[in-house]
Amino acid sequence: MTDSALRLIWIYPDLLSTYGDRGNVLVVERRARQRGLQVERVDVRSDQPVPTSGDIYLIGGGEDRPQRLAGERLRQDPGLGRAVENGAIVFAVCAGYQILGHEFIDDRGERTAGLGLLDVWSTRGEGKRNVGDIVAEPDPRLGLPTLTGFENHQGVTHLGQGVSPLAQVSVGGGNGTGEGTEGAWRDTVFGTYLHGPIMARNPLVADLLIKLALDVSALPPADNTWYDALRAERIAAAQTTT
């Protein structure tokens, strides 16, 4: 964090905010403010340049065509890549996750280049679409509890040597490769198929991003009563439907 305010950048709400992705922005903002932090939030539309000076960048999910448009525009904009070089945190969901990788399949069925910020690449799954509640156990190094989310994707994401899975799936599809992995991360760049939105169901993920931005190992406590109630309900619901 450069000065007094946490700079939270939401990339392309006009293209990538189909699955309640605004919720991730609102929860990170709320939990930062609850800890007494000032937050400067910037919503970057797809005809605007991506600023390089953000602390946390959030990218959401979208359908196939907006995903292609977003990928095209981000490839031509050096902003996000520079921010990552500077150590900024990036958290991307679903279509946004695929864009962070080397390539994905677009709405015309063609292989399209991504940003290469994560060592992953995505293909289109042959089986049925992954739709429903998902439960996954996060990488222990992240210090997070069980993750709950909702997934809705046909894509399959393959992980290269340069990333670790974000989590191991216990209910649901995740990356869809058959190996039970969910999402990917490396240093400060994260990708996942979990929406719901993920921060609303897992507020400690929002806290993790804030801690990384502040470079601290702990934050003052925040009230988790309703989040915990929702988490318990969704984890139980996912486990009984399978």
Next chain:
Amino acid sequence: MSAHPDSAAPSASLNARAKLAVTAGKAAAAVSRAAGRGSGSVIGGRVALKLDPDLLRRVSEGLDVVLVSATNGKTTTTRLIAEALKAAGPVVSNALGANMPAGITSALADSGEARFGVIEVDEKYLNMVARDTNPKAIALLNLSRDQLDRSSETRMLAEKWREGLAGTEAVVIANADDPLVTWAASSCKKVIWVAAGQAYKEDAWSCPSCGGVMQRPDEEWFCPSCGFRRPQPHWALQGEFVVDPQGNPWPIRLQLPGRANLSNATSTAAVVSVFGVHPQIALQRMESVQAVAGRYESVLVNGREVRLLLAKNPAGWLETFSLIDPAPAPVVLSVNALSADGTDTSWLWDVDYERLVGHPVFVMGQRKLDLAVRLEVAGVQFQVVDSIQQAVAMAPQGRIEAIANYTAFQQLRRDVATPN
């Protein structure tokens, strides 16, 4: 003047096979009703369609058919059009909101002496129903996100409409303020453009034609990349007036509340003008419409007035927030996530619940915990309750506004109908 809903005999123009199908359908509907499975109109139509796949075409023969489709407001607008068109002749309509081909067939099979068939159509079935019923007019009101887990992208839906309606002989009455609707309708031969407004714009920033970023100065919208822009409207909603193509303003005095219904009334006036009904006559007839399938209905619960409001998706919630009594009117929110609602509740985060700050709020329904987190983040004071009766007992003074999504709304109607 409307066709008798239980007119038993299929009309004379139907051939023997179609007659058998209608009769079989009616028998199935009767069984369904007897078994307590609702009105029976859907199951009746489904049996009939199975016997004669051509039936929808045949039951609509001889009717001047009007189709109404949209993400929001199609049930209410169908009702308004049906009411206004009665000025020109008897009307049959799928007033119960059974808006897929089976339900539509069932409703039209009861057409009796009707001259007009006013039909609400689910967005996904519009092309098919338009092909089979040979409509005279098609009203396209709006398109926005709905039921995320079904993954029917709004733009994709607009593209399907555009392809399916390209050759239609019908007059298309389309909302010029909605870029997706405009794009869908702009391939049609005869279009009447209505400036009916668009409150929720989050699905309309990306140009449906080329993917450019839409510019929206004031009421206008245009794409700087390809030049696609808002057409010049023939009819317009201005304040609480319908302005006709000659520029005459006609006052709207509805019993139905809210901006969305002023918009629906404007589209209705444009639709019925196709059949020669004067806007003044149309608007007078619309004044008689109160609740539509329970929406906007006020009921007494333990002596307290509760108004029942349906809001199924972000656009619907936005319109609903604009019509509720100001703070500190108590508000009850109920959300379910059954198949008919969409099983993904992420859309709650596209709704500006921040607008409820200052209202005492009570949350219920299957997904009350999703609502609780949403309201917590929005900074809204709320209490979680198990029933409408409990909410009513705890609510401070004033009329209670109860807003619910699809199955939660049905549940609410049942709950308030039961004496306690």
